[in-house]
Amino acid sequence: MQHVATPPALDGDTSRGPGRISGYSYQAMAPRTLPAPWAEAHDLLRRRGLRWTPQRRTLVDVLARTDGHVTGAELVERCRAIDPTTTPSTVYRTLDVLEAVGLIRHGHGADGREEFHVLPGGEHGHLHCSSCGQTWEIDAVETKTFVAGLRRTRGFHADLSHVTLVGLCATCAARA
Ligand SMILES: [Zn+2]
Ligand SMILES: [Zn+2]
Ligand SMILES: [Zn+2]
Numbered sequence: 001m002q003h004v005a006t007p008p009a010l011d012g013d014t015s016r017g018p019g020r021i022s023g024y025s026y027q028a029m030a031p032r033t034l035p036a037p038w039a040e041a042h043d044l045l046r047r048r049g050l051r052w053t054p055q056r057r058t059l060v061d062v063l064a065r066t067d068g069h070v071t072g073a074e075l076v077e078r079c080r081a082i083d084p085t086t087t088p089s090t091v092y093r094t095l096d097v098l099e100a101v102g103l104i105r106h107g108h109g110a111d112g113r114e115e116f117h118v119l120p121g122g123e124h125g126h127l128h129c130s131s132c133g134q135t136w137e138i139d140a141v142e143t144k145t146f147v148a149g150l151r152r153t154r155g156f157h158a159d160l161s162h163v164t165l166v167g168l169c170a171t172c173a174a175r176a
Contacts, residue, residue: 034060034061034064035064037103037119038060038063038064038103041060041098041103042057042060044097044098044101044103045094045097045098048097048100048101050093050094050097053090054083055079055083055085055086055087055090055091055094056090056094058079058082058083058086059075059079059086059090059091059094059095060098061082062075062078062079062082063075063098063103063104063118066078066118067118068117068118069107069109069115069116069117069135070115070116070118071109071113071114071115071116072088072091072092072095072113072114072116073113075091075095075116076088076091079091095116099116102120103118103119104116104117104118104119104120105117105120105161106161107125107126107161107162107164108162108164109126109128109135109164110126110128110130110135110164110166122139122140123139123140123160123161124137124138124139124140124160124161125137125138125143125160125161125162125163125164125165126138126163126164126165127164127165127167127169128164128165128166128167129166129167129168129169129172130166130167130168131168131169131172131175131176132169132171132172134169136169138163138165140160143160143163146158147160
């Protein structure tokens with residue numbers, strides 16, 4: 001199962017060529033040399049009954065080099081730039097397992113798309129400006145009154161990681 005870091009074949013589909021991920025360099029790493037906790041991904045997947053296939057290893061390599069928020073489609077694209085045989089179903093199924101073991105966590109962008117947080121820190125929601133398209137994180141302290149109020153008046157336990165408020169940021173609001 002030696003994975004050799006050859007440049008990705010374009011496979012007739014130039015839209016998925018390496019040019020689409022400029023600034024993103026790839027070099028295959030052996031599982032044991034991945035930074036913690038990604039070195040454990042191999043064992044975590046096996047314990048869940050998933051084989052450590054080249055496709056899954058490519059996804060873990062990509063995730064280990066990813067910061068912040070990333071959509072499933074972006075992950076599929078990055079994997080396919082490395083290994084054109086990557087199938088979206090394998091990526092999404094592996095993402096489900098990696099979320100179950102706590103290595104990633106999903107929320108939803110303003111358009112409802114799943115966004116993955118790599119090595120999630122504290123639970124947080126998001127503010128999305130519908131004018132400039134920027135997104136900011138809001139933490140449990142900022143949303144305390146809102147979340148506690150919903151629990152008190154409605155008995156509703158809000159999942160902050162699924163809260164995305166859409167509106168205008170201060171800069172855009174000042175221009176409007
Ligand atoms: Zn969800
Ligand atoms: Zn804005
Ligand atoms: Zn976030």
